[in-house]
Amino acid sequence: MDSIHICGGCPLHGETRIQGSKNAVLPILAAAVLVDGTVTLYNCPKIADVLCMVRLLQSVGCLVEWRAGKLTVDASHLCGGSLPEEYVTRMRSSVIMMGALLGRTGRVSISYPGGCVIGKRPINMHLEAFTRMGVVLEEEGSTLTAKTEGISGSEITLAFPSVGATENIILAAALAEGETVIRGAAREPEITALCKFLTGAGAEICTEEGGAVIRIRGVKKLHTCTYRVPSDRIVAGTYLLGCMAAGGTIRLTEADAGQLTAVLSVIQQMGGEYTCDGTGITLTAPKRPAAVPYLKTKVYPGYPTDLQSQLLAVLALAQGESVVEEAIFENRFRVVPQLIRMGAHISIEGTQAVIEGVQTIHGAAVTAEELRGGAALCIAALAADGETHIANRHFIDRGYEALERDIRRLGGRI
Ligand code: EPZ
Numbered sequence: 001m002d003s004i005h006i007c008g009g010c011p012l013h014g015e016t017r018i019q020g021s022k023n024a025v026l027p028i029l030a031a032a033v034l035v036d037g038t039v040t041l042y043n044c045p046k047i048a049d050v051l052c053m054v055r056l057l058q059s060v061g062c063l064v065e066w067r068a069g070k071l072t073v074d075a076s077h078l079c080g081g082s083l084p085e086e087y088v089t090r091m092r093s094s095v096i097m098m099g100a101l102l103g104r105t106g107r108v109s110i111s112y113p114g115g116c117v118i119g120k121r122p123i124n125m126h127l128e129a130f131t132r133m134g135v136v137l138e139e140e141g142s143t144l145t146a147k148t149e150g151i152s153g154s155e156i157t158l159a160f161p162s163v164g165a166t167e168n169i170i171l172a173a174a175l176a177e178g179e180t181v182i183r184g185a186a187r188e189p190e191i192t193a194l195c196k197f198l199t200g201a202g203a204e205i206c207t208e209e210g211g212a213v214i215r216i217r218g219v220k221k222l223h224t225c226t227y228r229v230p231s232d233r234i235v236a237g238t239y240l241l242g243c244m245a246a247g248g249t250i251r252l253t254e255a256d257a258g259q260l261t262a263v264l265s266v267i268q269q270m271g272g273e274y275t276c277d278g279t280g281i282t283l284t285a286p287k288r289p290a291a292v293p294y295l296k297t298k299v300y301p302g303y304p305t306d307l308q309s310q311l312l313a314v315l316a317l318a319q320g321e322s323v324v325e326e327a328i329f330e331n332r333f334r335v336v337p338q339l340i341r342m343g344a345h346i347s348i349e350g351t352q353a354v355i356e357g358v359q360t361i362h363g364a365a366v367t368a369e370e371l372r373g374g375a376a377l378c379i380a381a382l383a384a385d386g387e388t389h390i391a392n393r394h395f396i397d398r399g400y401e402a403l404e405r406d407i408r409r410l411g412g413r414i
Contacts, residue, residue: 004390004403005306006381007413008363011248011285016409018236018280019401020229023306024193026093026410027167028227029053032073032099033062034174035201037224044071044229044262045401048394052091057239059084083109088113091398094162095123099171102135102148117370119329125165129156133172133180153218154267161186161299166214167194174203176218187211188300191260197296200225233259235400236281237307238375239255240264243254244272244285245383250410262303266292266311270318276325279370291320291357297327309335309376316344317383320358325352335373338366342380342388363388368395375400382412 020043023251032039044066046048053072054064061079065072081101086096092113101108111124127137133156135148153176156169166186171194173180185191187210195205195214203223204217213359236255243250244267257264257276264274264281271286292315297305305328315322317338327331333353336346341364345356363386368374374396381388396403407414 001390002393003321004378004396005414006378006388006390008246008382008384008386008388008406010246010411010413012243012246012382012411013248014252014410015251016239016254016406017253018231019260021190021193021232022047022049022399023163023234024190025189025229025359026053026163027096027171027194028197028229029073030096030100031129031171031174031198033060033075033097033220034171034198035075035080035224035269037076038072038074039201039224040226041071041073042069042226042228045232045400048398049091049093052087053094054084056094056097059087075104078105081105083108083110083112092116092121095126096167096171098126098130098146099168102130102146103151103175106149107145107147109143112142112144115227116347117334118332123164125158125160125162126168129165129169131180131268132156133176135172138363150178150217153266155181155244156183158182158184160184161212163188163190167190169214170205171200171307173216173218174198174222175220176216178218180216180218182214183212184298185212185214186321189230189233197225197227198222201228207304209280233258234304234306234372236260237263237304238310238379240267240281240283241307241405241408242382242407242412243283244270244289245317245379246412247285248411249282249284249285251280251282255281257281261328262301263307266295266303270314289314289318291315291318291322292324293321294323294325295297296325299328305329305332306372308332309373310379312336312339312346312353312355313376313379314360315355315357316346316380318355320357322357323352324355327351334369335376338373338377341382342379342384343367359386362386365389366391368392371395371399378403378407382407
């Protein structure tokens with residue numbers, strides 16, 4: 001059944017462990033292609049996007065095994081780099097395989113990764129960087145082929161700190177001839193995780209200016225390594241916001257508060273009280289969240305766009321009017337009509353959502369259209385009076401390893 005049923009209206013009480021990070025492990029799986037040997041990943045989340053990336057790795061000749069909580073990738077014998085359209089169109093972050101395959105084999109062909117409901121998601125910055133690094137691009141219909149006789153280290157300045165472009169350049173530069181310098185790089189924790197993984201495999205990477213400048217000195221080979229995937233800050237933020245909407249007290253273990261400072265300060269602004277110790281975060285929600293007069297999504301370490309829809313579900317119940325501005329993607333308010341079906345009072349004005357908080361919202365039959373909007377509907381359902389049926393749960397399964405298990409552990413009825 002591709003749907004989730006939640007009975008809301010009860011405060012949450014409970015504890016759950018936070019899974020490994022989707023957005024950290026995807027580029028690290030691509031990076032495994034650069035290693036002439038086997039890499040072992042621990043704490044890899046069993047989510048649809050990871051399974052899709054595993055299929056992509058297998059399609060270029062990697063041997064992948066997933067046993068007893070560890071995932072091993074053996075990229076000793078690659079067999080060429082044409083990525084099957086089926087997987088690339090299903091997951092646009094497949095584009096991250098380009099840098100790794102160019103770095104290791106010098107060629108890749110990929111069907112143009114389309115946009116998705118939250119935005120066009122162009123890859124111009126990725127392609128401009130590859131061209132500067134000595135890659136020749138050819139388009140034939142919707143297939144993009146990239147070739148190089150050898151990647152040469154270059155100076156690259158990003159007009160916008162794109163996460164994917166930063167990752168793709170790092171992957172292409174790891175085995176390049178000479179040094180690559182990225183200026184205006186993304187500073188998300190997922191970039192740090194990728195650099196840590198690659199350094200563990202023998203890459204030479206250092207950062208300056210708090211991560212805004214990344215220097216990669218190409219090496220001849222990368223060697224076998226093991227790595228533990230860090231916890232998923234967006235999953236942790238989702239459950240914290242779920243508690244803010246439904247009320248109660250929850251504890252998240254293996255949640256890194258240091259990666260959630262902007263989110264935790266908004267939670268405090270709404271009246272949440274939290275403590276964090278070495279292993280996790282404990283949050284007690286207020287009776288009713290206070291409104292947030294204005295918040296704008298930003299690149300890290302600002303408030304993350306991936307927790308914007310979930311925040312709307314909390315503010316729908318806040319005392320007063322809130323304004324949330326989406327500054328990263330051009331169409332990321334898709335969940336709003338579904339929240340309105342549950343009784344929320346939200347209007348969209350350009351890049352801003354204006355939310356008039358209401359006392360209660362009610363259960364309804366709603367439909368997820370993308371990953372984080374689907375997570376926002378789960379949050380709203382936990383707070384709503386009555387039962388909510390969320391269709392298209394497969395969107396949510398792309399990023400949440402065990403939503404039912406986690407929500408039950410936190411005291412929700414799902
Ligand atoms: C990553 O996407 C994440 N995905 C996204 O999480 C996240 O929302 C995003 O970073 C921002 O933090 C993964 O890590 C797999 P970007 P990415 O390149 O790399 C524009 C989730 O829910 N842009 O930083 O695609 C782009 O259109 C997903 O887990 C260009 O214009 O994000 C967007 O408006 C959703 N040209 C903005 O930059 C380019 O060449 C940010 O994109 C590249 C990007």
